[in-house]
Amino acid sequence: MAYKKPSQKFSGKIREVTIGSDLKLGGESTLPFYSFDGDTGAKPAIGxxxxxILPESWPQSLKNIFGEYAHDPVKWAKFCMEKCNPDFICIKLEGANPEGNDKSPDECAAVVKRLADEIPLPLVIAGCDSDEKNAKVFTKVAEAVPDKNYVFLSAVEANYKEIGAAAGMAYGNIVxxxxxxxxxxxxxLNILITQLGVKPERMVMNPGCSAVGYGxxxxxxxxDRIRLAALDQNDATLQMPIISPVSFETWKAKESAATENxxxxxGNQEDRGIAMEVATAAGVLATGSNAVILRHPRSVEVIRNFIGELTA
Structure with missing residues (x-):
């Protein structure tokens, strides 16, 4: 009797969400990279x-890579495109931080509008550490780039009404x-945002991220539990693609931030930072993330190869 390889079938499916004009996330009906069990959907994306603003807090090795380009977000984005070929660009509006440069919503909107006009890749727009300021900034930015299918990262319980109403409903972007x-x-939170009126196909999730070794x-x-609930229990409230801002967490960990002095x-600080970023990205991809955000070009290269090997 011929051996028949068993497969696990699920009743649920992750929604497919399009970022920008044609970058698709999600669409899988099985666990990450389980192509032997079913449809794995769109290939995970790398941003x-x-x-x-100039990232003064970044390790010197990173600042050396981007050099003069880091003084202008548009030049920086073009450099990343030419050297690393990412699937999308994540612009973090760190300059809006009230405890830092405290840039106005209009100033932030102007930066994103320039990127939208000059960069062909989809944008993921991240705010600063102030939920209150992010609500104001994201509202103005969404108004400046309507109907672009850009992702606004992120809406939290404290500001989801403002961000959901502006980005997800009024101006045709993704929450x-x-x-x-x-x-x-x-x-x-997914239920609250959909009850507000944002359609599930205009949503992604960031269920939280940390660097390896930090919980x-x-x-x-x-x-894992979110993906199993979405697939095995067919829980529609959890069937959104997941995006993980890996770089936000890994480069502030002491293993990445501590200098060699x-x-x-x-050992080498740059190698440590890359190792933290790569290990974290591989971990979240293997447990359900549909997109990861990275900083170092070497991390992008390694994770692209990792995805390629598992989706070949």
Whole structure:
């Protein structure tokens, strides 16, 4: 009797969401990279993070790579496109931080509008550490780039009404719902945003991320539970693609931030940062993330090869 390889079939499916004009996320009806069990949907996407201001807090090795380009977000984005060929660009509006440059919503909107006009790749637009300021900034930015299918990262419980109404409803963009590494919180926020009037096909999720070694096992188990609920239990409230801002977390970890003068026994600082970023990205991709945001060109190369090997 011939051997018949068993396969696991699920009743649920992750929605397919289009970012920009043609970058698709999601669409899978099986677990990540389980092509032997079913349709794995769109290939996971890789984005590169840039800032609207000079990233003085970044390690010197990163600043050396981007050099003079980091003084202008448009030049920086073009450099990333030419050297690394990412699927999308993530512009982090760090300059809006009230405890930093405190740039106005209009200033932030002007930066994103320039990028939209000169960069052909889809944009993921991230805010600063102030939920209150982000609500004002995202409203103005969404108005400046209507009907672009750009992702606004992220709407949280404190500001989802403003961001959902502006980005997801009034101006034709995509809302990312961010929760704090908890299935029930992720589900609750998704429900609140859809009840507001945002259509599920105009949503993605950021259920929380951390660097490896910093509660990362809780991140991956939460993502596992979210994906199994979406696929096995056919829970429509959790069937949105997941985007993970890996670089936001890994480059602030002490293993990446500590200089070689501070911790000579840890070895090369740049190598440590890349290792943290790559390990974290691989982990979240293996547990359900449909897109990751990275900083270092070497990390982009390694993760692209990782995805390629598992989707070949």
């Amino acid at each position: 590169m993070e840039i800032w609207d 990312s719902a961010e929760s704090s590494v908890d299935l029930n919180l992720a589900k609750q 990362f096992e809780y991140v991956v188990t939460t993502m 501070d911790m000579p026994e840890w």
